[in-house]
Amino acid sequence: MAELEHYLRPLYDYWYYSLIAGIFLLFAAKFVEKLSVAIFGFIIGINMLFPAIVARVPQIKEWLSNPTYYQISMVVFGVIAAAVLYAIYKSITFIFGFLIVGALGYYLANFIIGYFGITLSFEPLYLYAGVAIVLGILGGIVTYKKSAEVIGILSILVGAGTISAVIIGFILRGNFSKVNEPLFSSIAIVIFLILVVLGFVINFKKKKE
Structure with a gap:
């Protein structure tokens, strides 16, 4: 729980x-990818x-002991992170799809072989890996081509989580x-789920003909 607080604290502070x-990520993600x-x-x-780096490098933590310096450095680092992610986000959508779909393919192949008791003349790991790679590539291509939808979904989840953390932070008064x-x-959890549903309704509702 201390680790969770470590990530929630900056959102509230x-x-x-x-x-x-x-708010932007929750309600406008799909429209401004x-x-x-x-x-x-x-x-x-x-x-x-930024908090993780500061926590793990004592010298940086000492340099940024002044709250003003800390906040300025934090914002600068955030801008750099934003620029980097902006530059490589297409690649990230492919990697995201590859990893998620590939992992599902691996475990699905593993489950089918085990469930039906299929005997292979070679190491099953090769089959699992092959299925994972093929499905992963297909998943990566789909997410790459559907990057707006993928980014929209991720943004809704992150936006809802961010707002929820802020709200619960005020409810708990930072404790x-x-x-x-x-x-x-x-x-x-209730706040998060309500915001997620609201985000999906606003971002993905079908326009009436």
């Missing part, structure tokens, strides 16, 4: 960044990568140690 970015990718990178940069209590964890 810098809620004025998080809330604006979260490239900008949403940049904002996605910014959120990852300031709320995950994230309570987030594992059944009441507050349930509230956080």
